[in-house]
Structures are given as structure tokens and as C-alpha cells.
Amino acid sequence: MSQQRTDSSASPAFPDLPEATVARLPEYLRALHTLAEQGHDTVSSEGLAAAAGVNSAKLRKDLSHLGSYGTRGVGYDVALLITQIEAVLGLSQHRTVALVGIGNLGHALAGYGGFASRGFSVAALFDAERAQVGERIGDLVVRHIDELAEVVAAEGISIGVITTPVHAAQHVADRLVAAGVTSILNFAPCVLAVPPGVDVRKVDLAVEMQILSFHEHRKALTALPVPRPAPNGRAGEAIGT
Numbered sequence: 001m002s003q004q005r006t007d008s009s010a011s012p013a014f015p016d017l018p019e020a021t022v023a024r025l026p027e028y029l030r031a032l033h034t035l036a037e038q039g040h041d042t043v044s045s046e047g048l049a050a051a052a053g054v055n056s057a058k059l060r061k062d063l064s065h066l067g068s069y070g071t072r073g074v075g076y077d078v079a080l081l082i083t084q085i086e087a088v089l090g091l092s093q094h095r096t097v098a099l100v101g102i103g104n105l106g107h108a109l110a111g112y113g114g115f116a117s118r119g120f121s122v123a124a125l126f127d128a129e130r131a132q133v134g135e136r137i138g139d140l141v142v143r144h145i146d147e148l149a150e151v152v153a154a155e156g157i158s159i160g161v162i163t164t165p166v167h168a169a170q171h172v173a174d175r176l177v178a179a180g181v182t183s184i185l186n187f188a189p190c191v192l193a194v195p196p197g198v199d200v201r202k203v204d205l206a207v208e209m210q211i212l213s214f215h216e217h218r219k220a221l222t223a224l225p226v227p228r229p230a231p232n233g234r235a236g237e238a239i240g241t
């Protein structure tokens with residue numbers, strides 16, 4: 001996932017967090033919710049780091065940006081840390097989301113029930129094709145993109161998710177911004193031009209797989225030779241030597 005920033009000004013009343021820290025906070029939050037569900041009141045930095053899949057020094061540094069240092073010998077208060085992270089991420093306020101482009105991916109996202117428990121509700125679905133408009137998915141009916149501005153205002157939508165083909169993505173982004181949306185999650189594999197004050201994040205699974213491909217490639221080139229079993233049962237010579 002990558003971030004396009006158009007406005008770097010930070011409010012003096014708001015912690016100026018490194019982008020990498022912001023990206024890890026949702027992982028800490030997910031791990032903390034799981035610990036709370038399991039009945040844990042406190043957690044050590046090592047325990048939370050392991051549950052979130054990061055190293056504990058990085059976690060302590062991240063949480064120190066929030067003014068959270070834990071208590072020596074006790075660790076972090078799970079409920080308090082959940083409240084602090086949710087406050088910084090602005091999750092105390094439930095956010096409404098519009099999905100634009102209800103094809104294969106749009107259908108999958110529209111039908112996903114897991115957003116609500118993480119503080120988001122998909123409030124509206126839009127498409128440009130008459131064949132999609134009017135379709136019911138869960139509690140929502142797909143609307144025509146021409147209704148975007150009216151619905152964004154009525155539902156107080158602040159986040160737009162673009163799941164259209166590339167050729168339509170910029171036009172849809174322009175319409176979302178004109179309607180008052182200030183955060184866009186873009187699944188179309190292209191860069192969007194947006195005015196200052198609008199944040200864009202891009203999700204591209206192909207990019208993630210290309211990064212994994214790099215690691216596969218590197219492992220293949222730097223792999224230790226695989227021992228070849230000797231006919232007498234003892235370890236034999238390495239393949240490729």
C-alpha cells in the first residue's frame with residue numbers, strides 16, 4: 001500500500017507521527033483488540049510486538065510518539081492503549097465510505113462484513129453502467145454515479161474507494177473530490193492527481209506480489225546449497241557445488 005500526500009502541514013495540537021508509525025498503529029490496534037477479547041488487561045512490549053509482528057524496540061518508539069510508555073514490570077494497559085490509538089487514528093468517530101465501480105472487486109468489498117467492527121460503514125455504492133445500477137448488495141442498492149454529490153452530502157461520506165478500470169479512475173477521483181470527499185483509497189493501478197488537502201492511498205496486490213517475487217529471486221540466488229543424500233545414508237555433497 002502506498003501513500004500520496006498533498007498536504008504535509010501538521011496541527012500543533014496533533015502528534016506529528018512518522019508515516020511508518022501511522023502504518024503500524026492499525027496492526028497494534030488489531031493485536032490489542034485480540035488480547036482484550038482473550039481477557040488480558042495488560043501486555044508487555046515484547047508480547048504486543050510479537051502479536052503485531054514487529055520488533056519490540058520499534059513498538060516502544062512508536063508508542064512513545066503517543067506519549068505511551070507503559071509501566072515498568074507491568075507493561076501497557078490494554079484498554080487505555082486501545083483508546084489512545086483509536087483517538088490518534090480518528091476512529092472514535094465512525095466513518096462512512098462510498099465504493100465506486102461495482103464490478104468484481106467492488107462486489108467483493110461491498111459484501112465484506114468486516115469493516116463495521118473496525119469503525120467504517122460502507123454507506124453507498126455507485127456505478128456508471130445501467131446494468132449494475134439498482135442491484136441490491138446486502139442493505140444497499142447500487143446507485144448511478146450521477147447521484148454521487150447528493151449522496152456524499154446526505155450521508156456525510158469522507159472516504160471514497162475507487163474500484164473502476166484505470167481509464168475511469170481519474171474522472172471518478174475528480175467527481176469524489178468535487179463532491180467533498182477528502183480521502184481516497186484507489187485500487188485502480190494508476191496515479192491520481194488530486195488537489196492539496198486530499199489524501200490518496202493506493203492498494204495494488206500485483207505490486208505486493210512483485211516485492212515477494214524479488215525476495216523469491218534473492219533467496220534463489222543466495223540460497224545455501226541443498227545437501228544431496230548420499231547412497232550410504234550419510235549427508236552427501238551439495239547440489240550446485
Ligand SMILES: NC(=O)c1ccc[n+]([C@@H]2O[C@H](COP(=O)([O-])OP(=O)(O)OC[C@H]3O[C@@H](n4cnc5c(N)ncnc54)[C@H](O)[C@@H]3O)[C@@H](O)[C@H]2O)c1
Nearest residue numbers: 101102103104105127128129163164165168188203204205
Ligand atoms: N489493487 C488490487 O490489488 C486490484 C486487484 C484486482 C483488481 N484491481 C483493479 O480494480 C479495478 C476493478 O477491477 P474489477 O475486476 O472489479 O473490474 P470490473 O470491470 O469487474 O468492474 C469495474 C466496474 O467499474 C464500473 N465503472 C466504469 N467506469 C465507471 C465510472 N466512470 N463511474 C463508476 N463506475 C464505473 C464498471 O461499470 C464496472 O462495474 C481495476 O482497475 C483493476 O485493475 C486492483
